[in-house]
Amino acid sequence: MNAIPEHEAKAWIGGFGVAVPxxxxxxxxxxxxxxxxxxxxxxxxxxxxxxxxxxxxxxxxxxxxxxxxxxxxxxxxxxxxxxxxxxxxxxxxQAEPGVEMIVGAVRDPVFGPVLLAGLGGVWTEALHDTALRLLPVTEADARAMLDELRGKALLDGLRGRPPVDKDALVKLLLAVGSAVESLGEGFGEFELNPVICGPSGVIAVDARRIDA
Ligand code: ADP
Ligand code: MG
Known part of the structure; x- marks a missing residue:
């Protein structure tokens, strides 16, 4: 397993259309x-x-x-x-504050690469609020993943906050799916944590890629 430096992982995922700082x-x-x-x-x-x-x-x-x-x-x-x-x-x-999400992928030993989206950024492990789909995913799958999060109301704008740019988030999920698939057997683990989601765009401020 070979970990890629953060800036290289960001440049790589940036090439798939994901915004990075x-x-x-x-x-x-x-x-x-x-x-x-x-x-x-x-x-x-x-x-x-x-x-x-x-x-x-x-x-x-x-x-x-x-x-x-x-x-x-x-x-x-x-x-x-x-x-x-x-x-x-x-x-x-430094990106503006927003709703922090985790978006990543892991390799299931039986089924292959699985896409993950969750709420909470650094608090993901405490919140246990994630959605999983086998790759490849369609746009409808990506939207359904966001809809099945228990805390999805956070994305719709709570307490006077503007809703996050869900279309941009769906595009990011699809981009991560394509990026992971492009690695084929070389894929080990990939994680954007957090993706900071705002009213007019989403940006990945941390990236971790570990190749098999
Ligand atoms: P690690 O996960 O390895 O501890 P991160 O790169 O995720 O380190 O940075 C820790 C936290 O700092 C992030 O969860 C995020 O809240 C914040 N952060 C990091 N980079 C940026 C950035 N470019 N803009 C805004 N916030 C950032
Ligand atoms: Mg991080």
Missing amino acids: RGATARTPAELEAAAGGLTPPLVVKAYGPGLVHKSDAGAVRLNVGSPGAAAAEMLGALAAQGIEPAGFLVEE
């Missing part, structure tokens, strides 16, 4: 500061590399960053104290 990578804090030049704040800085699977748990994600170089330098120190040496840093634009 604009970003850049660098090996050192100073290079990161320079690489962030064309990006619009607020920014997010993340460290990546082997040993950084759940980045927030290790303190490897910083939101609302003004100076990416300074944030990366601080992160380097905090990671070194845990014995982690990152392979590099990712700086990217």
Whole structure:
């Protein structure tokens, strides 16, 4: 099983029409500061590399960053104290808050690749509110997946919030399905967690791809 770095997984899924934040990578804090030049704040800085699977748990994600170089330098120190040496840093634009979803796929040993959509982003494991479908899925299947979520009212706009862009979310589900199928036997695991869903679009701010 071979894990692909986050920015490469994002570039790959971006090629299937999934929106991802604009970003850049660098090996050192100073290079990161320079690489962030064309990006619009607020920014997010993340460290990546082997040993950084759940980045927030290790303190490897910083939101609302003004100076990416300074944030990366601080992160380097905090990671070194845990014995982690990152392979590099990712700086990217920070998406507006919205409803956080998980969209992914796993390989069932008998049936093959299964598409997953769930509510909750980082809280997915506590909420147990997910829908599953064998691939390939049609547009009707993707819509039905969203309809069977217990918390689907969150997508329709609760307490005066605008409804999320469901058409964009359905398109994203179909894109993830096609992307996973394109990997064939090479597919191991794929996860976008979270996809941040707003009234005019959805954006995948984390991507994890592990090839078989
Ligand atoms: P991990 O899941 O490895 O801990 P993430 O990349 O998912 O790390 O980042 C942790 C959290 O930070 C996300 O769940 C999301 O809420 C927030 N986040 C990460 N990147 C962005 C971004 N570009 N824009 C807005 N929020 C982000
Ligand atoms: Mg994540």
